[in-house]
Amino acid sequence: MDAFSNLMMGFSVAMLPQHLMLALAGSILGTLIGVLPGIGPAAGTAMLIPLTFSMGPTGAIILLTALFYGTQYGGTITSVLLNVPGEAASAITCLDGYAMAKQGRAGVALSIAAIGSFIGGTFATMCLVVAAGPLTRLALQFGPVEFFTLVLLGISLLMGLAGKSMIKALMMGVFGLLLAMIGMDPVRGQTRFTFGTMELMDGIGFVPVIMGLFGVGEILLNAEKPFTQMVLAKMSSLIPTRQDVRDSVGPIARGSLIGTLLGLVPGMTNSASSFLSYIAERKCSSHPERFGTGMLAGVAGPETANNAHANGALIPLFTLGIPASPTVAIIMGAFMMHGLIPGPLLFRDHPTVAWGVIASFYIGNVMLLVLNLPLIGIWVKLLKVPYGILSAIILSFTVLGAYSVNNSVFDVLVMTLFGLLGYLLKKMDFPLAPAVLTLILGPMMERSLRTSLEMSQGSFGIFLESPVAVVFLVMTVLVLIAPSFAFFRQKKQSLTAEEDLL
Amino acid sequence: MQRIQQIAAVCFIALSGYVIVASIRMEYYTKLGPGPGFFPFWLGLIMGGLSIAWLIQLARLSGKSKDSAFLPEKKGGYQILSILLALSATAVMDVIGFQLTMFLFMIFLLRVVGRTSLWTTLIIALVSSVGVFHLFGRYLDVQLPASSLKMLAAFGL
Numbered sequence: 001m002d003a004f005s006n007l008m009m010g011f012s013v014a015m016l017p018q019h020l021m022l023a024l025a026g027s028i029l030g031t032l033i034g035v036l037p038g039i040g041p042a043a044g045t046a047m048l049i050p051l052t053f054s055m056g057p058t059g060a061i062i063l064l065t066a067l068f069y070g071t072q073y074g075g076t077i078t079s080v081l082l083n084v085p086g087e088a089a090s091a092i093t094c095l096d097g098y099a100m101a102k103q104g105r106a107g108v109a110l111s112i113a114a115i116g117s118f119i120g121g122t123f124a125t126m127c128l129v130v131a132a133g134p135l136t137r138l139a140l141q142f143g144p145v146e147f148f149t150l151v152l153l154g155i156s157l158l159m160g161l162a163g164k165s166m167i168k169a170l171m172m173g174v175f176g177l178l179l180a181m182i183g184m185d186p187v188r189g190q191t192r193f194t195f196g197t198m199e200l201m202d203g204i205g206f207v208p209v210i211m212g213l214f215g216v217g218e219i220l221l222n223a224e225k226p227f228t229q230m231v232l233a234k235m236s237s238l239i240p241t242r243q244d245v246r247d248s249v250g251p252i253a254r255g256s257l258i259g260t261l262l263g264l265v266p267g268m269t270n271s272a273s274s275f276l277s278y279i280a281e282r283k284c285s286s287h288p289e290r291f292g293t294g295m296l297a298g299v300a301g302p303e304t305a306n307n308a309h310a311n312g313a314l315i316p317l318f319t320l321g322i323p324a325s326p327t328v329a330i331i332m333g334a335f336m337m338h339g340l341i342p343g344p345l346l347f348r349d350h351p352t353v354a355w356g357v358i359a360s361f362y363i364g365n366v367m368l369l370v371l372n373l374p375l376i377g378i379w380v381k382l383l384k385v386p387y388g389i390l391s392a393i394i395l396s397f398t399v400l401g402a403y404s405v406n407n408s409v410f411d412v413l414v415m416t417l418f419g420l421l422g423y424l425l426k427k428m429d430f431p432l433a434p435a436v437l438t439l440i441l442g443p444m445m446e447r448s449l450r451t452s453l454e455m456s457q458g459s460f461g462i463f464l465e466s467p468v469a470v471v472f473l474v475m476t477v478l479v480l481i482a483p484s485f486a487f488f489r490q491k492k493q494s495l496t497a498e499e500d501l502l
Numbered sequence: 503m504q505r506i507q508q509i510a511a512v513c514f515i516a517l518s519g520y521v522i523v524a525s526i527r528m529e530y531y532t533k534l535g536p537g538p539g540f541f542p543f544w545l546g547l548i549m550g551g552l553s554i555a556w557l558i559q560l561a562r563l564s565g566k567s568k569d570s571a572f573l574p575e576k577k578g579g580y581q582i583l584s585i586l587l588a589l590s591a592t593a594v595m596d597v598i599g600f601q602l603t604m605f606l607f608m609i610f611l612l613r614v615v616g617r618t619s620l621w622t623t624l625i626i627a628l629v630s631s632v633g634v635f636h637l638f639g640r641y642l643d644v645q646l647p648a649s650s651l652k653m654l655a656a657f658g659l
Contacts, residue, residue: 054643167556171514174549178521178542185538192538193524216589223585223615224578388616389626392608395585396630399592399607404644409593416589423582427572428507446541454535
């Protein structure tokens with residue numbers, strides 16, 4: 001079957017009433033999480049996983065992916081109306097979005113952002129449809145040697161791009177791998193680092209760890225800051241003028257391309273996509289000096305880019321089985337909890353799940369476009385709820401989420417411990433994304449390394465026998481040594497410095 | 503901040519030391535290939551090397567960079583401790599049940615940490631304890647624990 005017939009088959013699955021309801025629920029919950037301060041897509045997705053246990057795999061993944069790209073829509077609302085980004089990726093939107101709101105053009109900023117997000121998300125999904133066939137055919141030829149080197153490259157890219165310090169990123173990557181070593185050895189079944197605890201025999205659960213690091217950790221960080229009451233900008237007409245539409249065409253097209261391409265790179269955050277799109281718009285504009293004063297291009301480009309990035313980041317997961325960001329890694333974990341392994345085999349063995357979920361991306365993006373603008377009033381009202389109440393509710397859901405994975409209080413305590421650890425590590429500027437990615441990929445990485453070495457009777461030379469593996473290894477080395485060169489160091493520093501400012 | 507980072511680096515070195523020692527006690531290599539101790543041994547070694555490199559980097563930066571405070575102010579510290587205490591206290595969930603645990607948890611967070619009014623606190627605490635218990639159990643198929651104490655179980659808690 002060609003991509004188009006597969007997609008049509010996917011639509012027949014995604015259009016089932018229960019799947020439409022789940023896409024709708026995921027989109028609304030995602031927007032809510034995007035709007036609320038103190039909870040991001042990673043913690044939100046992890047929190048929802050236990051609720052999906054009673055669902056079929058297709059429905060569960062539709063819900064979780066809709067939540068993931070829904071958060072990108074939600075983050076825009078607070079950036080424009082409050083000058084406070086709901087998500088890091090929407091931070092750059094504050095510059096021109098809030099300025100537009102002060103000029104009485106908040107409605108136009110929000111509607112153009114929603115249209116751009118829809119186009120960006122749809123464009124990235126189209127790329128996934130086109131790339132699925134060739135990439136999965138390539139990936140099906142991968143053995144443990146190629147898989148190990150591919151994972152190594154993915155992790156190196158993430159560590160090379162995450163945070164300001166390469167040493168700290170590498171430490172976090174190794175820390176995640178060490179956490180993944182807890183429990184049964186994946187090849188011989190021997191227990192490791194369990195301290196004689198029964199609860200650790202199956203390994204440390206990634207849901208409590210992620211909810212601790214990203215959910216509880218964030219709330220602890222906010223708890224030490226004095227809470228300031230937010231001042232909302234007034235809403236205006238949502239209908240853009242013909243000139244507004246004309247001004248947005250270029251930024252939306254460029255944002256779609258930038259977001260999709262950067263989404264493919266593990267470790268590239270969607271805030272980097274938004275930021276690069278903003279720079280591109282400033283460079284392309286005949287009035288770069290006006291950026292920051294309410295330029296529509298400064299909203300349309302970045303907002304399109306972050307949504308294209310969110311959908312683009314799902315391409316390596318679906319085709320190669322490699323997650324490009326912590327939230328995508330959590331979605332990968334959810335796949336595995338439902339007995340599926342994302343990657344080329346998913347298209348071969350479970351085509352209805354793979355194509356059903358992909359088709360749901362189109363539907364979810366349409367739902368977000370249609371629903372978001374009329375619901376803005378509700379999101380704005382939610383923002384008036386005091387943070388003390390919001391944080392208590394979020395914490396109660398983290399407890400509920402951590403407990404219901406295994407019906408175990410032990411997991412709640414693990415979450416609390418990792419909450420404290422996440423708080424301390426964030427205060428010391430450690431990037432947490434590498435730890436999450438390696439925690440989830442660790443067992444697969446170890447299994448493929450050991451299988452490769454068993455095949456070669458212990459010789460590491462096997463990694464130099466496959467041309468594909470050699471290419472991946474050379475790229476890994478380049479990524480790891482790149483920061484030693486002044487040009488790359490300056491580029492990365494300027495990017496992280498700008499992200500810090502946001 | 504500098505001192506705290508140095509302590510953290512030492513903690514990471516201690517962790518890597520423990521991992522290396524524990525890995526050596528496992529099988530490093532078997533007839534078929536690498537054993538269970540192989541991967542953690544190398545990870546421990548890499549972690550140790552990175553932690554030492556970080557410690558050296560911190561020593562070289564000492565005095566050169568602007569040092570910021572690590573510990574939160576008194577009020578913030580009190581809030582953080584209260585949240586951690588409340589989360590740890592949910593360990594009694596299997597004994598007193600989800601509903602009572604979550605009710606007390608929410609009352610504590612809303613009144614002590616969030617300084618919310620009494621009526622708002624009671625309503626939110628009831629919804630997120632009794633309400634969530636029934637909603638999740640009946641409609642979402644997520645079974646939450648009832649109390650193992652007969653006296654509380656008799657009240658449906």
